[in-house]
Amino acid sequence: MLSADVIVIGLGSMGGAAANALAQRGLSVLGLERFWPSHDRGSAHGGTRIIRQSYYEGVEYVPLLLRAYEGWRRLEEQSEQKIVTLTGGIYIGDPEEETFTGALRSARQWNLPHEVLSSAEITGRFPAMRPAESALGLFEANAGFVNPERTTAANIQVATQHGARLHFGEAVRSWTATRGGGVEVVTDHGTYGADRLVVAPGAWSAQLLGEVGAPVASERQVMYWFEPGYSPGRPAFEDYAVGRQPVFIERTNGNDQVYGFPIADGPGGGIKIGFFHEERPTDPDAIDREVLPFEVARMQSRALELFPHLTGRLIDAKTCLYPSSPDDHFMIGLHPEHSQVTVATGFGGHGFKFVPVVGEIAADLSTRGRTDLSIDLFALDRPALQD
Structure with missing residues (x-):
């Protein structure tokens, strides 16, 4: 043995x-x-996973995140692979919504560099995004994504x-x-x-x-990649891509929370976006990996609330599993x-x-x-x- x-x-x-x-x-x-x-x-x-430090899920997580950032860099050095891409991150919500207020609480408690932006300031800095007028955003430069x-x-x-x-x-x-x-x-x-x-x-x-x-309940989740609609007077490719567009999380006016990423694979790529929770329990050995048209339509409709010119075709959609505790x-x-x-x-x-x-x-x-x-x-x- x-x-x-x-x-x-x-x-x-x-x-x-x-x-x-x-x-x-x-x-x-x-x-x-x-x-x-x-x-x-x-x-x-799925190519990307968000990393961030101004953690709305709880201030208790932040010391572990700081330690994890050290580990990400060490793993890159030891493997000689590019894993981490810092793009900045913006967490948008109503002034009382946890997506924003929780991130602000963590940033303040742990003295993390950050900025609070109004809706107009968010659009001025990140032209592809049009959050609700009532929304506020916490921006931190030390956020981005890793390749899973x-x-x-x-x-x-x-x-x-x-x-x-x-x-x-x-x-x-x-x-x-x-x-x-x-x-x-x-x-x-x-x-x-x-x-x-x-x-x-x-x-x-x-x-x-x-x-x-x-x-632990296994949830079926879907990740989507949408192509922006490009035309005169609309945001250009660069406005959606790494270098200008940050990773993002948004929930405003009681809508379903979404998260996503800038275009990371050059022209022809798409904005990756998904719902944080879809509450679809599944057997991990029998997950339905077909993404249906109504799911795509629901996601694109929600995405347009934040990215009004994300009107191009669906490039791809993939399922994954969330093993979540209660x-x-x-x-x-x-x-x-x-x-x-x-x-x-x-x-x-x-x-x-x-x-x-x-x-x-x-x-x-x-x-x-x-x-x-x-x-x-x-x-x-x-x-x-x-x-």
């Missing part, structure tokens, strides 16, 4: 980062992934360089805690043993973590019954920006049983996760 110091189940965004962090600490690591490297079956694809496929590939690359053995196309069927304090993992291909286990199952949390993972906060900690097992799941639609620091936290918990980073918000026994 092949053995290791640590087995990592799931080599997507978080599991790949955990395998990398553990391997760099000198442990023997075995990683197991049911799909292929940088696959598109879960939550780590390159991120997972980079973690795989660096982990392998540090001795990790990573198996792809090998689905885990079960794991058990052994009497001696270790673990045993059964896959399609065999049985493996280790002293410790990290489970980063994403949308497959309930299948691989039982009751511990049961609170309160939309992450789930990170030691398994309540087996202290040799570390759980990292429930990252929903806002976890990717934390990939490097989640890998660090998982490695801390797996090797020391604790971390010096603040993760109380993500406790596995918090009331929101109980029935």
Whole structure:
């Protein structure tokens, strides 16, 4: 039976980062992934994921984001890949809407550089956007996006360089805690043993973590790329592209919150945009990956509220999965019954920006049983996760 110091189940965004962090600490690591490297079956694809620091979801996240930014740069250096693109970020909402007020609260509490812009000032600086007159925006220059496929590939690359053995196309069927304090993992291909286990199952949390993972609901999400309509008197290509247009989040006058990105792939590319939550629970093994015309029409209608000249064709649409907890906060900690097992799941639609620091936290918990980073918000026994 092949053995290791640590087995990592799931080599997507978080599991790949955990395998990398553990391997760099000198442990023997075995990683197991049911799909292929940088696959598109879960939550780590689509070309771009927002990174930002003025976090409206909670001031508690900001120290972890600052640590994650260090990790992004380190991963770029170690892998010699371009992963991070800073474009600036604008978070737009009514004066009392959490998209704006929460971002402002985080920026002020942690002394993050930022500007507050009126609706007219937003349009003056970013001509493609026309927010509602009542809207305010918080702009931070130190925001942008990372490439998710390159991120997972980079973690795989660096982990392998540090001795990790990573198996792809090998689905885990079960794991058990052994009497001696270790673990045993059964896959399609065999049985493996280790002293410790990290489970980063994403949308497959309930299948691989039982009751511990049961609170995680898999949501079907759609990402869309629309081509702007170019004509005299309308914004030019450059107004939608990296270099002028920032990443954005917007919710005004009670509409559905949207997020998106500038054109990042040159002329012929499109603005990427999506709803933050669509509340469509799904079985991750039976997700409907066909995007229907009514979905496209709904998204484009909503996009036009912010980008009135985004009238071109749909370039592409892709589905992904959000594995979300009931309160939309992450789930990170030691398994309540087996202290040799570390759980990292429930990252929903806002976890990717934390990939490097989640890998660090998982490695801390797996090797020391604790971390010096603040993760109380993500406790596995918090009331929101109980029935």
